[in-house]
Amino acid sequence: MTGQDQAGSGTSRSHIATAARIVVKVGSSSLTSVAGGISEEALRALVAVVAQRQRAGTEVILVSSGAISAGLLPLGLSKRPKDLATQQAAASVGQGLLMAHYNQAFASHGVTASQVLLTAEDLTRRHQYVNAHRALERLLHLGVVPIVNENDTVATHEIRFGDNDRLAALVAHLVKADALVLLSDVDSLYDGPPAEGATRISNVDSPEDLEGIVIGSSGKAGIGTGGMATKVQAALIAAETGIPALVTSTEQAAQALAGEDVGTWFGINGNKRPVRMLWLAHLADIRGRLVLDDGAVRAVGERHKSLLPAGITAVTGDFDPGDAVEICDSAGKVFARGLVNYRYSDLPQMLGRSTKALAKELGREFEREVIHVDDLVLLNP
The missing domain is CATH 2.30.130.10 (PUA domain)
Incomplete structure (x- = not known):
């Protein structure tokens, strides 16, 4: 039985507190230290929140950026490379380092984590889609926290998701999650620049609610590929297909998973459709x-x-x-x-x-x- 079979439609953020299956996405900017590379402190803090929820009986899939960022320091790179080949090299080095941090952190809470690398073809071609669905379902049944990332080492420009926010929306659809939680370094969506006294947007019930809102496109760390614009797009994709979404900061992850009044809530405004059609419409x-x-x-x-x-x-x-x-x-x-x-x-x-x-x-x-x-x-x- 999937999470959505157990947990109702979820029209408010309090739904997250009782959701049986959640996809949580964290961005590179939330996991990166000032000196470069992965911040062990930030990663362990997030893992503690996820592990606590998992031990309480919720199935959690963690979609994590950070592989390319983790590979920069070992390769002597000071910033995210722009060419695909160097990005792939950094991801190849960094993915193992990132998973080593996650495995150690989850193990300290008695939780087993696994690595799942996906490409766009895995979610748009039926044979690969079925295999990906079967693998994730089995991992969840065994009590594992799957850690999903795009397979940057082999992805090409033509078949990339482009960022893990949209990947997370498709994964949420793949596993029939009850909710999608998108974490970054910004606590909510605002109707203008937060530093200029803008007002937090608490709820979005349809795309029309965002008309006239200027949405930022990059995070403060400058090492990710998304920013608020892709998080909003991912949240709208999820809501359009029957999965509510919350956009908030990694610092508020515990409050978010407890269903507290944080971040921006995207309520359901559509029905499910095949993931292949989602890819075609959005990616x-x-x-x-x-x-x-x-x-x-x-x-x-x-x-x-x-x-x-x-x-x-x-x-x-x-x-x-x-x-x-x-x-x-x-x-x-x-x-x-x-x-x-x-x-x-x-x-x-x-x-x-x-x-x-x-x-x-x-x-x-x-x-x-x-x-x-x-x-x-x-x-x-």
């Missing part, structure tokens, strides 16, 4: 754009039909079969995304034509939809 690397006529817009957007070449009026980008593209109306408004079945150079000759005519002239392989309905997601439907 996929967009390689092109298809412009549709009004009839195709209605067919795709209102009647949820597959996209056929007859309704496409223009194509831009450089994409191959299986790549993600945006779908927009004649005014340029993007309303959907999908995985295309053709190479970009194939489409111009197909525009405005029926699949029957294309198959007769060009061959049966041109009788397919441009985007099948199962590979298409509407944005803000």
Whole structure:
């Protein structure tokens, strides 16, 4: 039985106090010392909070950044590298160091921790998705705290999550968590710069509540990849799929897990949908754009039909079969995304034509939809 089977819908932050399964994400800025590398004091303080909750009977999955940061000092680097190869090298060195700290800290509380490294493909391809789900379920059943991180050492620019906030939202969906808690060095979302007397935003019930709010994009340490913007996006992704989320500081982790009035609470505003569709809607690397006529817009957007070449009026980008593209109306408004079945150079000759005519002239392989309905997601439907 999953956490959500046991714990109700969770419309307020007090829900966290009784949640049976929680995903907790901590950022690099919360685990880094002033001198560089991992702060053992900060890590042990977080582990104490998580271990206490785990021993009380809650299943906890910890999504932890920090591998690249942990690898900087041993490699003689003073700041986070910008090129992917050096990031991968730092992650390769740092991941083992980070897990050594976690294993030692959790062991001091009598809790076993494990390492789970994921790539975007693990959560978007069904075979890998099933394996990841099975592994995490088994670890939780055995009383282990899985520590999840993106597999930075092998991830490429095209298939990266980009930051662990969004990874945490997808993991919460994967394990059917009751709540997602996103921890950083900022205690809450504010309606302006906190230093300038801004007001804390206590609750967000829908994306419309954030209209006009300027959200920061980087943390004070300057070594992470997220910032408040990605935490808000991750919280909205979770809430959109039926999982409430809390954004607060690592210093307030104990209060957060106790359901106290801290941070910003994102209430549920949608229903669950497949994790592959979440990835396509929020995280996929967009390689092109298809412009549709009004009839195709209605067919795709209102009647949820597959996209056929007859309704496409223009194509831009450089994409191959299986790549993600945006779908927009004649005014340029993007309303959907999908995985295309053709190479970009194939489409111009197909525009405005029926699949029957294309198959007769060009061959049966041109009788397919441009985007099948199962590979298409509407944005803000």
